[in-house]
Amino acid sequence: MASSSKGLNNFQGFKKVLDQAKNIIVLSGAGISAESGIPVFRGLTGIWRNHKPTSLATPEAFTANPALVWEFYHYRRCVAFNAPPNNAHLALAKFEQDCKTQNKNFHIITQNVDGLHHRAGSKNVLELHGALSKIRCTHCEQVEENWENPICEALKDRGDPNVTEKSLPPIDIAELPKCKTCGKLARPHIVWFGENLDLNLFEQARNLVEACDLCLLVGTSSVVMPAAMFAPLVAERGYPVAEFNLNDASGQENFQFHFPGPCGTCLPKALGYED
Ligand code: BV8
Ligand code: ZN
Secondary structure (H helix, E strand, O other): OOOOOOOEOOHHHHHHHHHHOOEEEEEEOHHHHHHHOOOOOHHHOOOOOOOOHHHHOOHHHHHHOHHHHHHHHHHHHHHHHOOOOOHHHHHHHHHHHHHHHOOOEEEEEEOOOOOHHHHHOOOOEEEOOEEEEEEEEOOOOOEEEOOOOOOOHHHOOOOOOOOOHHHOOOOOHHHOOEOOOOOOEEEEEEOOOOOOOOHHHHHHHHHHHHHOOEEEEEOOOOOOOOHHHHHHHHHHOOOOEEEEEOOOOOOOOOOOEEEEOOHHHHHHHHOOOOO
16 A cells, blocks of 8 residues: 555554654544444444434433433443454554563553453553443442443343334333442443543543653544543644544544554554554
8 A cells, every 4th residue: 555645554654663662552432343343432323212322421311311321321231241352452452462571651541431452451441431341329429340231130121222212111210220339329430421531540641641652543533522632632742643543534634644444454454463
């Protein structure tokens, strides 16, 4: 593939930069999990009973109809818990091991909540927006891991993306997941739109962004703040950003490298694991 001044498919140039870098970060979004069969976030629109995910992933939606929001997350848990990590996740997990032997720092900052980086074997992962496998008490704020599927009896056989809501019997709030500590209603431990990120996680991510000398931006439409400002920050600091996306998502001219195509193919190739 021809490379151009825009660093389009410049695998050789990227490999040189990669070999010299000492503090590498990956910023990943829903596109890295697409080849695992998980619908991308903006692609989810209309997939789940014609609801826009951005209208369900909000505290207001949960207050208004906790059962509907829990059905949405029950569906997402079913899909994510049964999805295998793909070659992009696996290549990053392998690369983390190689960085360790070469005394390089490597971290993944992900917007995804599907847990696939961990399942691929990655250790240094910051889950900026939380995780489908965690729930938090709406009363005492206790956070617990929960892989049960269904998470509660009332959600068994619910969550079908194609069914018309009206045909379903309502789920009483008392039947929804509860906190194991105080027994009150639990919610997904996920950052919804309009909610603050965990400040400690955000600070950690900011520090990694300020300290890195190479940033790989993988499978994100770069529209959700504050995660979308990280890669441009690296470029403004004068360090290389390599974007892996089906298309030229961010359109950022000051990103040094662009690898258009499925990241399950381009990323292992760029990291030198596949020809
Ligand atoms: C906050 C959990 C303050 C939920 C998520 C107006 C303007 C600007 C900002 C705002 C605004 N109004 C409100 C805001 C703030 C808002 C925001 O950004 N809204 C957007 C919609 C405009 N942000 C917030 O509310 C955040 N909170 O700002 O608080 C603060 C600030 C700093 C510090 C503390 C507090 C909270 C945002 C978190 C929302 N929660 N997730 C859930 O998942 O259920 S975000 C959600 O979108 C997902 O996590 C998802 O990961 C994320 C971003 O989407 P992408 O990952 O990029 O996915 P998308 O589908 O969009 O794109 C997929 C990409 O992959 C595409 O480019 C596609 O081409 C590519 N692709 C597809 N297949 C492949 C591929 N690439 C390679 N290979 C493939 N095979
Ligand atoms: Zn509680």
